[in-house]
Amino acid sequence: MKEPVKACVVGAGLMGHGIAQTFAQAGHQVALFDIDEKRRELALSRIEQNLQQLGEEPSGVLANISLCSELSQAAADVDIVIEAVSEVLGLKQEVFEALSHLAPSDAILSSNTSVIPITAIGEKLDDAARSRLVGTHWWNPPHLIPLVEIIRTEYTAEEVFNATFDLMASLGKKPVKVLMDVPGFIGNRLQHAMWREALHLVTTGVCDAETIDVVVKNSFGLRLPYLGPMENADLVGLTLTQQVHKFIFPHLCNDASASSLVDELLDAGHQGMESGRGLKTWSHQQAVSLRHQLSHRLIDTLGANDNNK
Incomplete structure (x- = not known):
């Protein structure tokens, strides 16, 4: 995967804002999408507070983050999408059905679900999209906890699995490979x-x-x-x-x-x-x-x- 990458984070709440922060701190451009305007604006203030706690100047990191009110805008021309919406299977399936058409055909599609099998999330996708779908389970608070569980399904392409692992490591995270898509993964x-x-x-x-x-x-x-x-x-x-x-x-x-x-x-x-x-x-x-x-x-x-x- 080329460097720097452009990431799309879907959902600006509890996990999404910290995931966006991590990419932005690593120098990557991030499109942060949420349908709720207040949640989008709150995300920036929470990121700013996080950075101040870390003793970092917020302005440079915040400059790497673009707030988006339209999913089509957020997902355009990105290398990876990280979904961080509510833990509702039907909602996640709808999000990935949309992303499979809105994101570039070679973009990695990843879910931050903490317990739902990735296979179930992707069951309505075509084979090409399912091959690009992988789990990336971050831990709260995501800008501080090192672990990210990388989960593959029987449909996930090996190059997608490995590229996602390498990308998380490049962000300073401690990724682990989950070789079987079981509910709840490992942690x-x-x-x-x-x-x-x-x-x-x-x-x-x-x-x-x-x-x-x-x-x-x-x-x-x-x-x-x-x-x-x-x-x-x-x-x-x-x-x-x-x-x-x-x-x-x-x-x-x-x-x-x-x-x-x-x-x-x-x-x-x-x-x-x-x-x-x-x-x-x-x-x-x-x-x-x-x-x-x-x-x-x-x-x-x-x-x-x-x-x-």
Whole structure:
């Protein structure tokens, strides 16, 4: 793929603005599309705040971003499209049906879905378009979290898969190849397996939600940046690992349905931080403070990692 590239990001919300920022910071031109004018304008202010947190001058990066109110304008003459709209299969299918006609015939078509199989998203496309469709699952906040999961389907051309991987690496990301298109890919399957067990422990009265977070943050959570689960298994030895698993696996939650606790909270209007209550109770200041701390700790951690290379 030629350098610099021209990218189109579809959706300027939670993920889209940070993805656009990452391309723009790398010196690429980005067309950022959203049907909502307020969301488009808010995206620029959020990017500016992100850059100020990083200690970077915003003007040069913002100059690389063009806001678009028409998808046809945003997708014209681009090398890659990254879709970042709501997690609704039908909506994503409609977006890619349109993009298959509006974007250049050699442009990479990619979805930032976090759980929906890429094969399902592309099932209404013709063979040529399906060969250009690949998953690029970024993590929130996308301008800070290094990982991008690159997901291929049985239809994805090998050159598209590899070119997307190389492009993400050139942006300073840590891409990984997901060789089979399974729901949730890798990271979210691991993350939500833990969430399922955490919700089960709360629902069955073993502990409250606050205790879950205290345990994770003050035990294995401290090790995770330096010691992955496979490394940890080898570190303690596979004999011990197998002994522990034989005892504990039969006792772990294996529910195939979503948590009844979350259903009850949603029915009561408790949606999380935005509503002031979810699994825990949140003031506006607590929610703002948590987001602020997260951003700064990620910046500090990533900066320390760069200095130790």
